[in-house]
Amino acid sequence: MKKRNWRNIWINVRLVLIFIGLLALYSFTLKRNESRPLRRTEVTFEEAKTRYITATAVNKLLIENKTAPRDVRVDEVDLGRLEKSIDSNDMVEKSEVFVTIDGCLHARVKQKTPVARVVGEEGSFYLDNEGNAMPLSPVSAARVPLVSGDLEAADSKKLGELFRMVHDDDFLKKNIIGARIMPNGSILMQNRNYDYVIEFGRTIHMRRKFDNYKAFFQKAVRDSLLDDYRNINLKFIRQVVCSR
Secondary structure, three states: OOOOOHHHHHHHHHHHHHHHHHHHHHHHHHHHHHOOEOOEEEEEEEOOOOOOOOHHHHHHHHHOOOOOHHHOEHHHOOHHHHHHHHHOOOOEEEEEEEEOOOOEEEEEEEEOOEEEEEEEOOEEEEEEOOOOEEOOOOOOOOOOOEEEEOHHHOOHHHHHHHHHHHHHOHHHHHHEEEEEEOOOOOEEEEEOOOOOEEEEEOOOOHHHHHHHHHHHHHHHHHOOOHHHOOEEEOOOOOOOEEEO
16 A cells, blocks of 8 residues: 655645635735726827827726726726727727726727828818728828819729828828819829829729839939920820820
């Protein structure tokens, strides 16, 4: 009959008791922490050089109808509901809300990115990079191309993609300042420094057309010909057709 190793058994029992004690201490600390009031709120913005919504506005959504963070207990915070509330704001693309160990209710906010501003008789609004309508901000204005004409003649998602290309390209962002959508869906663009009209055509082969335009522009600058042109046609993806 084997002898029991009482020393090993005692060590195992001690480890179990220590584990139970730590678990109880953690549960007690967690419960006590949940019953504490929030100490403060904090808002950070992702990838935001320009603010279209203020931290104060987000803070009001965080503490809801309370007058201060201390009026809210940690265990009363519904993080999912707060995220939905912030995400419902027309300036917000998505948010993440969490409570830190020191009692701070933190919101990390990613704003929508306006890539064009639509102007018309019925008012003005932005198009974001997904092609969705976005209201003008009372806080600041975005420096984006102005778009007019028959907006319904073009696919809004394709327009969002088109102006996202302009927004993300340093050359295009500096040069393309306006666009007009024709009833047939074709797009005419305006350059910042020259009087010619860019006939872009429909929202197809967009990347190829912009590449053609940039190549043409660089060559025309070297040849000092840009002031001579009145029309730059990009409809044909294998060539750029110019008229004077």
